[in-house]
Amino acid sequence: MDLFLSPGELAFRDDVAMFIADNLPPDIRQRMEQAAHLEAEDVTIWHKILHAKGWAVTNWPLEWGGTDWSPVQRYIFKERLQAAPAPEPLSYNVNMIGPVLIAFGTPAQKQKFLPAIAALDHWWCQGFSEPNAGSDLASLKTIARRDGDDYVVNGQKIWTSQAQFADWMFCLVRTDTQARKQRGISFLLIDMKTPGVTVRRIKSLDNSFYLTEVFLDDVRVPAAQLVGNENEGWSIAKFLLGNERSGIARIGLTRGRLARARRVATSMQEAGFPLINNQKFRERLLAAEVELRALELTQLRAVTGPKDSADMVAISSILKLKGTELQQLAAELLQEAAGPWSQSFEVCGNGDLDDRDWLPGVEATYFFARAASIYGGSNEIQRNIISKSILGL
Ligand SMILES: Cc1cc2nc3c(=O)[nH]c(=O)nc-3n(C[C@H](O)[C@H](O)[C@H](O)COP(=O)(O)OP(=O)(O)OC[C@H]3O[C@@H](n4cnc5c(N)ncnc54)[C@H](O)[C@@H]3O)c2cc1C
Structure with missing residues (x-):
């Protein structure tokens, strides 16, 4: 760089x-x-x-x-x-709900929420996906019915990251069941302590409980917690998802993983030789390092270019697609370099880390990296966006 x-x-x-x-x-x-x-x-x-x-x-x-x-x-x-x-x-706060409230919130909502969002006095989570509404998010079925000064919300969210920690959830709900599906969606802020909100943790392949399901049963939400106009939540969701995707390339993270893979492959022996002497491994590592540099250039182009041009929509999808592919490749190379030392989830070492102390995290990192091509809009969906906006297909 x-x-x-x-x-x-x-x-x-x-x-x-x-x-x-x-x-x-x-x-x-x-x-x-x-x-x-x-x-x-x-x-x-x-x-x-x-x-x-x-x-x-x-x-x-x-x-x-x-x-x-x-x-x-x-x-x-x-x-x-x-x-x-x-x-x-914290991304849910800083990159998601904060910018949404700055762009679409009322003055009262900004005063009430933004300082606590910025200071992380309130932890937020993202209640978008549902069991039958992921890639096709606009098919969501969680219903919010107006009742006096409140909405009454019923439905289920899934894959809600870290909702077990959350004080608040920003949530997409259906407020008009008759309109075309994108038109009947609204954006609500839900206090997680409201009666009727239940969070259930989901254990994932990396042995963590990062993900949850959130059940909403007759949850009363003051209408003052609607962001934007009723039935106009879809454009807010698109604004938020655009921000989410462009932050997802995580070049520094991949750089750290590749550097570590190089270090381990140089220091640890395989059949009496360091793995870095293996030409195939070295070529893959080098190719990943070169691709990361190229991606960084694209990232710098994206951060300095005009935000709302058609190209930028495609660039944010390219960053998501390529960035997550490289995150996965780096996790794979690291796992390969660590060899059998990676086959444990147990975390050890309390003092200064030497190279072996962090090896147990390698396997969990590898498994969680698989999810990177799904969250924030799956990579297949990003390919669809790129083919439409760049190739005009
Ligand atoms: C680790 C992790 C964290 C997440 N955190 C959150 C969160 O905090 N809040 C939240 O709301 N959601 C979250 N999600 C959910 C995520 O947004 C969805 O998983 C994602 O949008 C895909 O939806 P789905 O799982 O329903 O898969 P589906 O949409 O059912 O897709 C299944 C497969 O079909 C493919 N596919 C679907 N449609 C098409 C198409 N038109 N063309 C080509 N291929 C297609 C997909 O690429 C995928 O491979 C998280 C997911 C993960 C894995």
Whole structure:
């Protein structure tokens, strides 16, 4: 990346790296290195450290606690966090509901919610997907019926990430069953403590409970918690998903995984030789490193280009598609480099990490990386978008 950054941007990158090195609690860094997921407490502690520095909501306007950083600075900031590795500011709050309320919320909603979203006093989750509405999200069936000053919500959400930690959920609901499916959807904010909300955890292949289902039974939601107009939630959902996809390439994360794969392949022996001596492995590793550089250029083009052009819609899909493919490839190379040492979920080591201490996290990382081509809109759907917007098919 150095070639493409100005001296000022390089100095900024050093400042960010130094702040992370000086302030990231070592035990949180260690858990980041070892495991795929953190507990809410770790995420919150680090988010609040960033918030105190004024760096939690760097993408928001100054008026709401954001920064006047350039898009490149924002990119550098994220890249350094991922490479550290440090947790990123909580995405549901910072990249999803915050920007939605800034763009579509009433003044009262902004005053009420934005400060707690920025400080992570409230943890939010995303209630979009349902058992029969994922890729075809507009088929969602959770119903909200108006009753006086409230909506009464009934239905089920699924794959709701980390809802067990959440204080609030932003939720797509059907408010008109007669209209064309995209037209009858509204965007509601639901307090997770409201009677009738039940969260059930789902265990996944990586042995974690990152995912949940959320059941909504006669949940009364004040109409003041509707964002935008009734039946106009689809355009808000599209705005939010656009933001979600463009942040999903996670180049710093892949860079860290590839660097680690290279280190392990160099230090650990296979049949008496380091794996890096194996030509096939070396070629795959090099190809991944080259592709990552190319993706980074696309990412920099995306962050500096005009946001609402047709090209940008396709670029955000390309970043999602290629970024997640590389995340998976890097996890695979890391797993290969770690060999039998990766075959355990048990996390060990309490002091300084040496290369073996984090190996148990490798397998969980590999399995969770499989999900990257599904969440945020599956990669097949991204291919459809790219074929339509670039190739005109
Ligand atoms: C780890 C993880 C976290 C998630 N977190 C959240 C969350 O916090 N909140 C939330 O609301 N949702 C979340 N999701 C859900 C996610 O958005 C959906 O899984 C995703 O949109 C796909 O929907 P689906 O699972 O219903 O699969 P389906 O839509 O049923 O798709 C099944 C398969 O068919 C393919 N397919 C479907 N339609 C087409 C088409 N038109 N053309 C070509 N292929 C197609 C898909 O690519 C996929 O391979 C999460 C998912 C995962 C895995």
